[in-house]
Amino acid sequence: MNTSYSISTSASESFEETTRRVLSFYKELPFNYRQSTEEHVQKIKSRDSTAVYPVLQTLLGGANPSVLEIGCGVGGMANAIAYHHSCPVTAIDFNPVVIERAREVSALLGANVHFEQANLFEYEPNQRADLVISLGVLHHTPDCHAALRRVMNGFVADRGHVFIGLYHKYGREPFLQYFEDLKRDGASDEDLLKAARKLGMGTDDVHVMSWFRDQVLHPHETQHTLEEILPILDECGFRLSSTSINRFGKFSSHQELIREEKKYAEISRERLRQSSYFPGFFVILAQKN
Secondary structure, eight states, X not given: OOOGGGTTSOTTOOHHXXXXXXXXXXXXXXXXXXXXXXXXXXXXXXXXXXXXXXXXXXXXXXXXXXXXXXXXXXXXXXXXXXXXXXXXXXXXXXXXXXXXXXHHHHHHHTOOEXXXXXXXXXXXXXXXXXXXXXXXXXXXXXXXXXXXXXXHHHSEEEEEEEEEEEEBHHHHHHHHHHHHHHHHTTOOHHHHHHXXXXXXXXXXXXXXXXXXXXXXXXXXXXXBOHHHHHHHHHHTTEXXXXXGGGTTOOOSOHHHHHHHHTTHHHHHHHHHHTTOOOOOEEEEEEEEO
């Protein structure tokens, strides 16, 4: 579902043009980038980034599942999984800058990750994975729905899982509107950066800038809802297992979750009133039938 905030891609812009524009933007400064390789290594050693997702840790604690990450960026999640869980991981990204950094980090960690530069719409895995992860990536593609179908239909083994994170329509819009209003009132990029810092995006200059550019100056993104994604899961033969919308708890029906996700807009507005960063992001775990 494209919203009014996806207008950074014009109606006349082609799939390939959008892809090139997004790639050019993130080659200049990738998301979640740190000043040195060593900083990435220390971050991974000191904290298992899967810890914020208990359901993901449960899957990784199984019978040594094969893992594929789509849009791995600088390799934070892929390297953390290999380092902390000893699972074999393959990770792809279309940006050569992040693949280079991810490989450097992996070598210093001694992590078992195969990093490959590839476009998800063209990538053909040697075998399908037990767990396919894609966090904060598919909404930057020219067609998020097509990307979802590609991931689920092309990369997941039978009885395997997908773990996908997307910008949420209701949760994201207040954040985007806040910065659109600042731009309309004549705020410069420097002014916007100051506003982002006040929301608590961090202190490290390089890392903060990478987040600011991704969150505020992004060249293209779309926002989505669980209600919109559920029919695609069904179409591709997947069953929703859990979601961050109800904090990965049990649910009695999809309608219960749909009612819950509509509260995201007010949560986002309240966070803004508190000068607190709220990305407006949701995650789903689904299993292939």
